[in-house]
Amino acid sequence: MEYSLGMATGKTRSEVDGTGEAARRISARTVCSAIRDDIVSGFFAPGGRLTEELLAKRYGVSRVPVREALRTLESEGFVRTRRHAGATVAEPTEQEAGDLLEMRSLLEPLGAARAAQRRTQQQLRVLSGLVRLGQERCREGQLSDLPALDGWFHETLAQASGSPGLASLLTQLRRKISWMYAVEQAGRGPGAWEEHAAITDAVARRDAVRARELAAAHVARATAAHRLKHAVNTRRDRI
Amino acid sequence: MEYSLGMATGKTRSEVDGTGEAARRISARTVCSAIRDDIVSGFFAPGGRLTEELLAKRYGVSRVPVREALRTLESEGFVRTRRHAGATVAEPTEQEAGDLLEMRSLLEPLGAARAAQRRTQQQLRVLSGLVRLGQERCREGQLSDLPALDGWFHETLAQASGSPGLASLLTQLRRKISWMYAVEQAGRGPGAWEEHAAITDAVARRDAVRARELAAAHVARATAAHRLKHAVNTRRDRI
DNA sequence: CATTCCCAAACTGTATTCCAAATCGGCGGC
DNA sequence: GCCGCCGATTTGGAATACAGTTTGGGAATG
Numbered sequence: 001m002e003y004s005l006g007m008a009t010g011k012t013r014s015e016v017d018g019t020g021e022a023a024r025r026i027s028a029r030t031v032c033s034a035i036r037d038d039i040v041s042g043f044f045a046p047g048g049r050l051t052e053e054l055l056a057k058r059y060g061v062s063r064v065p066v067r068e069a070l071r072t073l074e075s076e077g078f079v080r081t082r083r084h085a086g087a088t089v090a091e092p093t094e095q096e097a098g099d100l101l102e103m104r105s106l107l108e109p110l111g112a113a114r115a116a117q118r119r120t121q122q123q124l125r126v127l128s129g130l131v132r133l134g135q136e137r138c139r140e141g142q143l144s145d146l147p148a149l150d151g152w153f154h155e156t157l158a159q160a161s162g163s164p165g166l167a168s169l170l171t172q173l174r175r176k177i178s179w180m181y182a183v184e185q186a187g188r189g190p191g192a193w194e195e196h197a198a199i200t201d202a203v204a205r206r207d208a209v210r211a212r213e214l215a216a217a218h219v220a221r222a223t224a225a226h227r228l229k230h231a232v233n234t235r236r237d238r239i
Numbered sequence: 240m241e242y243s244l245g246m247a248t249g250k251t252r253s254e255v256d257g258t259g260e261a262a263r264r265i266s267a268r269t270v271c272s273a274i275r276d277d278i279v280s281g282f283f284a285p286g287g288r289l290t291e292e293l294l295a296k297r298y299g300v301s302r303v304p305v306r307e308a309l310r311t312l313e314s315e316g317f318v319r320t321r322r323h324a325g326a327t328v329a330e331p332t333e334q335e336a337g338d339l340l341e342m343r344s345l346l347e348p349l350g351a352a353r354a355a356q357r358r359t360q361q362q363l364r365v366l367s368g369l370v371r372l373g374q375e376r377c378r379e380g381q382l383s384d385l386p387a388l389d390g391w392f393h394e395t396l397a398q399a400s401g402s403p404g405l406a407s408l409l410t411q412l413r414r415k416i417s418w419m420y421a422v423e424q425a426g427r428g429p430g431a432w433e434e435h436a437a438i439t440d441a442v443a444r445r446d447a448v449r450a451r452e453l454a455a456a457h458v459a460r461a462t463a464a465h466r467l468k469h470a471v472n473t474r475r476d477r478i
Numbered sequence: 479c480a481t482t483c484c485c486a487a488a489c490t491g492t493a494t495t496c497c498a499a500a501t502c503g504g505c506g507g508c
Numbered sequence: 509g510c511c512g513c514c515g516a517t518t519t520g521g522a523a524t525a526c527a528g529t530t531t532g533g534g535a536a537t538g
Contacts, residue, residue: 026322026520026521027520027521028310028520028521051488051489051490052489052490053488053489061521061522062521062522062523063490063522063523064303064306064520064521064522065520065521067303067307067490067491068306068307068310068520069310071267071307071308071310071311072310072311072313072314074311075311075314075315075407076314077403077404077407081490082530083265083490083491083529083530084489084490084491084528084529084530085489085490085529085530085531086489086490086530087490092404093401095353095357095401095402096401096402096403096404096405099349099353099400099402099404099405100404102349103346103349103405103408106345106346106349107342107345107346110338110341110342110345114334114338118334161338162332162334162335163334163335163338164316164335165316165331165335165338165339165415166335166338166342168316169342169408176404265491265492266491266492267491267492290517290518290519291518291519292518300492300493301492301493301494302493302494302519303491303492303493303494304491304492304493306519306520320519321501322500322501322519322520323499323500323501323518323519323520324500324501324502324518324519325501325518325519326519
């Protein structure tokens with residue numbers, strides 16, 4: 001218990017961060033991300049109850065920011081709430097999980113095409129840098145960094161699409177997919193980063209058609225490497 | 240001012256609904272829908288400031304439910320908030336608006352295909368009933384009912400997909416599109432409802448492939464009838 | 479003994495009040 | 509004329525209070 005987001009229970013903020021250690025100023029967003037991370041990581045099991053009081057204690061905040069976070073998470077689909085019965089972690093069915101992959105396979109190519117048309121020079125530099133890093137890590141065998149690099153690559157690509165809505169939707173899809181699926185990274189690291197490099201090349205040349213094709217192929221191959229975590233779809237009572 | 244969601248400012252709920260007129264019990268959701276409707280209807284102009292106090296007065300609730308509503312609307316993309324600068328109505332660019340149509344044209348066929356595979360008998364009955372109503376209204380020239388019927392049809396179809404996430408996403412897309420676009424209904428009413436009937440038929444026969452094709456064609460034709468409301472993209476200061 | 483009904487505890491939903499922090503607009507100094 | 513500073517306004521959050529629901533367990537009953 002007591003993760004302490006920068007302030008201890010029962011003490012005012014100024015009493016805590018007197019050190020000026022830049023404690024998180026805004027709790028609501030922080031709490032939202034924290035709860036989501038705890039859901040994705042499996043700390044909160046699907047179907048488990050999320051009592052406002054419990055969450056408030058856990059993150060060291062009052063009920064107000066917790067409630068705001070829960071509303072956001074509800075509209076993101078990670079949490080389900082019943083009128084007066086409180087919030088529970090969502091329990092996606094196998095069908096919903098499958099649809100997530102399909103939605104991504106439809107939208108990711110669109111995002112890549114738009115990124116090719118609208119990316120800024122700076123975004124392109126970030127993408128190139130990430131590709132170089134990813135390929136380096138592949139050669140070095142530093143596989144532990146790959147998931148994060150992959151996430152950053154796709155997030156940057158999404159943001160380069162120029163549509164905040166599309167970008168946030170793609171990010172949300174990736175988060176939910178990583179919540180419900182495990183990836184067989186077998187030997188796919190190098191191949192995936194070659195595909196990333198090809199997409200980045202098309203984006204650099206502003207070739208939207210090619211970027212779309214490459215992204216579609218990339219997502220299709222990635223999808224094939226996804227396996228449902230068996231926990232999904234099994235109903236469990238209580239936390 | 241003072242829309243009164245069932246309670247007057249400064250009075251407790253019990254003082255007001257002594258008549259038992261089933262006043263809305265939960266304000267947060269109600270306020271969220273109310274603000275969203277006021278945004279979509281244009282009452283709150285893009286870029287306009289949404290002061291918590293103002294919203295609280297307007298809907299006759301305290302700041303707490305208003306804040307929760309704003310969080311939801313923010314994650315839906317209707318509202319933009321800066322750390323301590325408050326909330327403003329989002330100002331979508333022409334690019335974002337265009338991407339909305341494309342996202343729908345990708346996802347609506349998926350929804351239709353899934354609906355064909357997973358619809359319940361009851362959902363099919365609702366769809367058939369709506370189609371019959373829509374075609375009746377077309378013949379009678381009752382065009383004023385058509386937008387609502389169209390909305391219900393697509394909403395029912397989305398829910399029949401069996402993926403709550405996909406359904407809510409499609410509904411959200413339609414709401415945003417109706418916010419930013421005007422539809423040239425010229426003579427499209429009957430044609431659209433013929434297409435609705437064909438989709439319903441495919442859904443009834445559980446023909447996912449055909450439902451997908453028909454939905455794609457339907458959305459493509461509908462897209463062609465959409466015209467950006469000129470207000471979009473023009474920056475305005477204040478409400 | 480099983481079933482049903484009812485009640486009390488727990489929790490949500492909201493209001494209210496208070497306070498700290500940050501933004502924004504205008505004012506004065508340079 | 510430009511820059512920086514100050515104060516009013518507003519957001520973000522805490523703490524408290526209370527009504528309305530849901531829920532689970534226990535008592536009464538067949």
